[in-house]
Amino acid sequence: MAKNVKNKDNGPFSWFFRAIHGRLLSSDVFVHNWGKILCVMIMLLVFITNRYNCQTRMETIQSLTRQLEVVKTERIRERSRYMSRTRETGMQELVDSMHLNLHIQERPPFQIKY
Numbered sequence: 001m002a003k004n005v006k007n008k009d010n011g012p013f014s015w016f017f018r019a020i021h022g023r024l025l026s027s028d029v030f031v032h033n034w035g036k037i038l039c040v041m042i043m044l045l046v047f048i049t050n051r052y053n054c055q056t057r058m059e060t061i062q063s064l065t066r067q068l069e070v071v072k073t074e075r076i077r078e079r080s081r082y083m084s085r086t087r088e089t090g091m092q093e094l095v096d097s098m099h100l101n102l103h104i105q106e107r108p109p110f111q112i113k114y
Contacts, residue, residue, distance in 0.1 A: 019025075030037065088104070095102045
């Protein structure tokens, strides 16, 4: 009669039943392989830390890239303003040297609506 009883350890899901009952990983596995397990855990922690640092640095780079674009745009705007003022000053000096009695308008021109 004992031969007719199915043994769960020999079935296709024997590893599943052993895992449920705690027989798949016994304490002997940890005792004999503690160095390897510790090494794997340290490598896993280093990987997670490295990935986090990489992501935060990438976010910082993206932020700095956006700021650089803004600063470049402001630089171009200021340079064009400076160049126009330099030309304007040069023209004003030329007009003054010719005694044409012309001046720069204080108010911009406007359209008359009719």
